[in-house]
Amino acid sequence: MTDRSPGVVGLLRLGARALRRDMRNPHLVVVAVALVIAVAGMTAVGTFTDRVQRALTAQAGSLLAADLALQSSRPLPEDLQARAIANGLRVSEQVNMRSMVSHADGLQMVELKAVDGAYPLRGEVQVILPGDTRPGPLQAGPGAGEVWVESRLLGLLSLQVGDTLKVGAATLRIAGVLALEPDRAGDLFSIAPRVMMNLADLTATRLILPGSRLQYTLSIAGPDTAVEAFAKHARRLARPNGFRVVSPDEARPEVRSALDHARQFLSLAALVATTLAGLAILVAAHSFAREQVDTIAIWRTLGATRSTLGWLHTSQVVLLGLLASMVGAAVGSGLEFGLSRALAGLVQGEMPAGSLRPALSGVAAGVLALMGFALPQLLALREVSPARVLRRDLPWRGPGPGMIAGGALAAIGLLAPWQSGDTQLTLWALGGLSACLLLLFGCGRAALWLLDAWLRRRTAWWLTGFTNLTRRSGLVGLQICALGMSLAAITLLGLVRSDLVANWTESLPQDAPDQFLINIEPEEVAALEAFLTGEGIRLGGVWPMVRARLVSINDRPVQPEDFTDPRARRLADREFNLSTADELKHDNRLVAGKFWQAGESPAQFSFEIEIARTLGIELGDTVSYRIADRLLTGKVTSLRAVNWETMEANFFVVSPPAFLEGYPATHITSFKLPEAREDILKELSARHPSVTVIDVQALLRQVRGVMDRALSAIEFVFFFTLAASVVVVFAAVEATHGERLHDVTVMKTLGATRDRILVVTSLEFASLGVLAGVIGTVAASLGAWWLATRLLNMEYHFNGAALLLGAGLGTLAVWLAGLRAVVGAWRQPVAQVLREWS
């Protein structure tokens, strides 16, 4: 009795049995191994990236002294703190205000910060305690009745450690000199020196009065998931309760920018690993499918319908995908565990524990990758004619380039956002991959056509290698695409990495300014420049700063309550520092509009792009500022992107110098203090007592530390991906093992010596390598230029040496892998191979 169809269970049983038996097929073994390697790579990179990113975030967290901060001008709702504690989070409270302090007859405005005993939750405070000459790290604030002060306050009020300081109504003892506090974020250019006190003493100061300008901060730290959940809850309450939520990323633009670039690169690396995996699967699956043609003809002869074959192959792919991916995920997790142990210390402090998510994600991604890269080729087997059982010469066209590329792009399209977590990057990567594939396919075809035309007029034994390329143009075209893509991916990653490193090195060079001078009166500028120049110091520039309040945009008055964004509200509620510029600074990039030229109308503004977005200001808008009692109105003629990583003085809004002439201004400058020349600062303070010196040496060290660690993480991920891609290249060459074995055996039978076979195959593989290498590196170069200039906002450096190296190493890798296959084939006994082949 027949039911006329095998049914779902029957199909699964058939698929499982065929898979179990086919697991002995070398091509399927290559598919499985490629998938294991791919998923191992994805899992290891995913896990490591996840851990490094979390470690970097924690590093950045030390810049906020917490994982999250809630800030408000009013006391924060008490239930927030209770909720955080209930959720297993650590909390710390701080109050910031500007206030006068006194000692003897001296009075000084200071930035007062009152901290509780839990402060800082992340990072450390650096304090010079009595008896120490250098600052030491402390993970606590000052004790009750004590204050820590910045060294310049000691100079300003002629104080010493141990003296008392009157803060409001309280008298507190100076217990140490504050060298660095982790969360000295946006206050870099605050005029007044810092005084840190214990929160328990705040009431005694009687400084909290109605109308006092205070900033209440509730810092939060704890496990990622709990912090994320709390942040989500806090953000919902932020607007109605008038507080803002600050994450480590938002703590400081220069660090955020470095982290953003690091994350983008790590995402790119994960995407490249996925693509390389797919390429290996694609090539091996193609070989497997070609070998299955005769088997499928028998299936069809015995009555298998196309839909039966379709479901059969789908079930095989899913089963194989699950099995190989689970093995890969286990291998990847083990590898990552070993690597992170071997690389202990790569990231400062303890690396966060790995989660199961990358492994599960790796398994799912493996199944998806196999379906996208392998299934189209297996599904094409449905079209095999059953008449092949009688006539093996009947052609099987196999999947068309469109079907192969479509499946691959669909898989990448689904996997990329998953792996990278960045939609924009995904879309561009897909576009780039498609363009690269088209370039490789088109150029590969053209090169093979030219080679074929050249070969038609020539005959020689050593040309057989070239003939092999042109006569198998379909398979060779696929190999060129796979190898070229692989080389393009590695080279691209290498180029972007170089650009990233160069960009960071350039943006924060060793001579980056570490001293800022502010409050320089116009009449002091010349004398101060002369003094510093005399000391051998080169000033980057002296810029005026005019305090101005934004009053209208396109004649519409600006009110803080007009904005929903808390940052925009703050900006609308405070004075800006306007400055001037003759030309665009080297660390500024024009994003829109045109920067002014000499002789143009001075009534122009250039806005930093992010601040313009925040305030809703666009190119061509008319903006008015109030300076004292005068109104300054001008047109926004350009928008700039500012590279905050340079640590140089930069301004959100600048105008032509003539526009601000006659307005009350102070000046700012910056310079790098030569080592062991603190005497210059003393002399400078003596000559220009009204000038405020801001020392950012410690801050620079901190920023450099974060960047160095991010760089180390990138190096690791890059080399892991590089190693994975080398394996993919070898797997791609190995996929043609059957053809190679046959060719070598026939040549041996006809009397070719080993040397001649090596010459022929060397020419074949070297040509394949050169073709793939040259086209791949050209594609990589275009991709790197595009990525650097359009996506990562970096300057592109053409790197001819890296391109040559990429093409050369690619050729070498393909040639070596090919030779290895040939030598293996040479060792096989002729009779055995011919018997098996027949």
Next chain:
Amino acid sequence: MTDGLVIAEHLCKEFAGPEGLLRVLDDINFTVERGTTCAIVGASGSGKSTLLGLLAGLEVPSAGRCLIGGHDLARMDEDARARLRNERIGFVFQQFHLLATLTALENVLLPLELAGHTGAREVASAALARVGLAARAGHLPRQLSGGEQQRVALARAFCTNPEVLFADEPTGNLDTRTAGQVMDLMFELNREHATTLILVTHDERLAQRCAMRVTLEAGRQHPSPAHD
């Protein structure tokens, strides 16, 4: 009234070659009645295997038509022809065409499982036992001799109780003694199952065992179907 199970009417087959269309079969006409045996003979390249492929629905003719049990194969789609092959046709080939990665039993099971046959394993085991290979059920084809492989192929062909069996040079890859044994077995099974047998052969002794003969010369039928 004739009981024509397999009917060829004005069958033509052309293939595209480097010098244009090549006609490999031209105006073939014959009827094979249910339960009979038919040998298709001719020199190499005369179109015997192509004709077998057309009769079995493995290919479609360029002109004319081929009917099995009244079904015009050219008017069926590929999946319908596949189902027809599974339900009504058995095959035996010169190269045996066993699936190399499946055991003897699994090879016999395959058409039964494709048909969703209940009790497939028992039927397949019985078929293997009938051809004397019960002890070799778990062996892979490469572990079997040529004669054994062809016997597995016979078990696979007959296990679905086909109405017609197509055999393409079934003894071409076997020595004389083994070929004789396999032929005897095939004709025995043919009688047991009352199957219509159409075979392509070079072997005159084999052709003589068939009730009917179709001779091809360069793609043409010559002179006309002969009934022995």
